[in-house]
Amino acid sequence: MAKEIAIVWNTDDVHQQAEDMGIRISERDAENILDRVEANHDASIGVSWDVIDCNIDMYMNTKSKQPRARRVALKTGKTEN
Numbered sequence: 001m002a003k004e005i006a007i008v009w010n011t012d013d014v015h016q017q018a019e020d021m022g023i024r025i026s027e028r029d030a031e032n033i034l035d036r037v038e039a040n041h042d043a044s045i046g047v048s049w050d051v052i053d054c055n056i057d058m059y060m061n062t063k064s065k066q067p068r069a070r071r072v073a074l075k076t077g078k079t080e081n
Contacts, residue, residue, distance in 0.1 A: 007046075007047070009034065009037065009047055009052070010034070011027060011030035011031055011034055013052065014030040014033050014034055014052060014056065015027075015030050017049060017052045017053055017056060018030070018033075018056050021053065021056060021057075023056060023060060025056075025060075029059065029063075032059060033052075033055050033056055033059045036055050036058070036059060037051060037052060037055050040055070
């Protein structure tokens with residue numbers, strides 16, 4: 001059997017990077033960011049702190065462009081009146 005290795009990233013890593021960037025995120029945000037990292041990573045580059053940083057930036061930029069009512073609905077499951 002061929003030898004294998006696996007490098008594991010988790011939401012704690014995402015939280016730490018966001019904190020180092022001065023950004024506060026929820027666990028759900030960290031999960032969404034980690035999902036994006038997995039879905040969009042370039043196998044020739046791999047996953048690095050820079051890749052995590054870029055995905056945090058892109059996620060937060062996308063999140064901030066959502067209308068407030070949509071952000072509230074996503075967060076609480078309820079829409080504003």
